[in-house]
Amino acid sequence: MNKVVLSFSGGLDTSVCVPLLRDRYQYEKVITVTVDVGQPQEDLEKAEARGARLSDKHYTVDAKNEFVEEYLFPLIKANGSYEGYTLGQAIARPLIAKKVLEVADREHVSAVAHGCTGKGNDQLRFEAIFRASKYKIHAPMRELNLARSEEIEYALEHGIDVSTTFEKPYSVDENLWSRSIEGGRLEDPSCSPPDDIFEWTTAPTKAKAQHQLSLEFEKGIPISLNGTRLSGLQLIKELNEVAGKHGVGRTDIMEDRILGLKAREIYEHPAATVILTAHKDLESLVLTRQERRFKDLVDSEWSELAYEGLLDEPLYAALEAFINKTQERVTGSVTMLLHKGMASVRARSSPNALYSEELVSFNDKSLDQRDAEGFSKYHGFQSRAYRKFVK
Numbered sequence: 001m002n003k004v005v006l007s008f009s010g011g012l013d014t015s016v017c018v019p020l021l022r023d024r025y026q027y028e029k030v031i032t033v034t035v036d037v038g039q040p041q042e043d044l045e046k047a048e049a050r051g052a053r054l055s056d057k058h059y060t061v062d063a064k065n066e067f068v069e070e071y072l073f074p075l076i077k078a079n080g081s082y083e084g085y086t087l088g089q090a091i092a093r094p095l096i097a098k099k100v101l102e103v104a105d106r107e108h109v110s111a112v113a114h115g116c117t118g119k120g121n122d123q124l125r126f127e128a129i130f131r132a133s134k135y136k137i138h139a140p141m142r143e144l145n146l147a148r149s150e151e152i153e154y155a156l157e158h159g160i161d162v163s164t165t166f167e168k169p170y171s172v173d174e175n176l177w178s179r180s181i182e183g184g185r186l187e188d189p190s191c192s193p194p195d196d197i198f199e200w201t202t203a204p205t206k207a208k209a210q211h212q213l214s215l216e217f218e219k220g221i222p223i224s225l226n227g228t229r230l231s232g233l234q235l236i237k238e239l240n241e242v243a244g245k246h247g248v249g250r251t252d253i254m255e256d257r258i259l260g261l262k263a264r265e266i267y268e269h270p271a272a273t274v275i276l277t278a279h280k281d282l283e284s285l286v287l288t289r290q291e292r293r294f295k296d297l298v299d300s301e302w303s304e305l306a307y308e309g310l311l312d313e314p315l316y317a318a319l320e321a322f323i324n325k326t327q328e329r330v331t332g333s334v335t336m337l338l339h340k341g342m343a344s345v346r347a348r349s350s351p352n353a354l355y356s357e358e359l360v361s362f363n364d365k366s367l368d369q370r371d372a373e374g375f376s377k378y379h380g381f382q383s384r385a386y387r388k389f390v391k
């Protein structure tokens with residue numbers, strides 16, 4: 001039998017893909033797969049109900065822990081950030097694609113499909129993984145180039161409820177690490193976002209009081225909150241709650257997509273902001289000046305590959321090897337203050353600190369300050385030579 005597996009979020013685009021794959025692509029059986037990477041429970045339930053109703057068979061795959069341990073922990077170690085975006089949607093796509101391929105193998109299908117359009121990054125991230133398999137690939141939204149009105153008409157003909165599409169005219173993608181909001185009138189960069197687009201964060205101006213917390217890391221990974229050991233999943237969930245209440249983690253940027261289009265993107269990512277700020281600060285305490293300078297380059301290269309979904313690129317593995325080596329010493333605690341949209345570092349400590357209060361203090365005499373004079377004679381020597389002034 002002619003079967004296809006579709007990556008399914010339960011939104012309008014992927015819902016419409018189900019009948020399209022039957023009508024326009026002549027598949028006899030359409031199997032939908034929703035991968036749970038920490039989206040809200042009600043979205044998962046909605047996707048499951050819709051998938052079960054529209055398709056011939058539906059799978060919901062729980063990949064939350066794998067998402068945290070295999071994708072978010074490396075992102076934290078790499079201080080993952082692309083133009084200020086904490087990469088939540090980007091880093092989930094290769095995992096979702098991988099889970100879709102696993103179902104494809106189990107179901108002996110001939111093709112896999114996704115609902116991405118031809119304008120965004122997600123199509124490239126999905127297909128970077130799909131194209132390394134034996135399956136045919138379909139992207140109905142991109143291939144059929146339907147206008148929004150045609151899509152809605154087609155949805156109505158096939159009994160797909162479109163009411164939420166009118167209530168919420170934005171395209172939202174949510175997982176444990178980040179919530180992205182785009183489209184509708186937000187597309188215009190000169191339009192200020194209305195406050196009702198935000199769901200994870202209180203408006204910073206309305207956030208109450210302030211809150212202090214400590215975050216403990218072991219080898220670059222956050223392991224406990226205020227001294228209580230938590231799984232990565234629990235820790236991120238809890239930080240999203242706490243920091244979200246204080247308005248932490250809103251980002252509104254002009255983003256350069258892989259295809260070259262500039263797009264206005266809005267994100268909410270409270271836990272990501274707190275964790276990444278604390279992690280980078282702890283690195284500043286334990287890594288050498290040379291390591292930090294080089295790691296900035298490696299981190300930005302890593303982030304570029306993660307943004308593009310090129311996790312199978314050999315360079316990615318090579319960068320990770322360097323990053324993991326540096327993280328062996330990134331153990332310690334960081335105290336953070338959350339206040340009206342800001343997450344700032346208040347204190348940090350580590351058994352591997354390279355800092356020595358004794359040496360830097362003006363009261364200590366174990367280093368003889370006079371030794372620095374010789375050093376200072378050589379410092380800037382070439383600049384003076386260039387100016388033909390050598391003293």
Ligand code: ARG
Pocket residue numbers: 089090121122171172173180255265
């Ligand atoms: N601009 C972000 C990215 O490329 C957000 C993507 C949102 N995806 C979505 N299917 N709504 O990673």
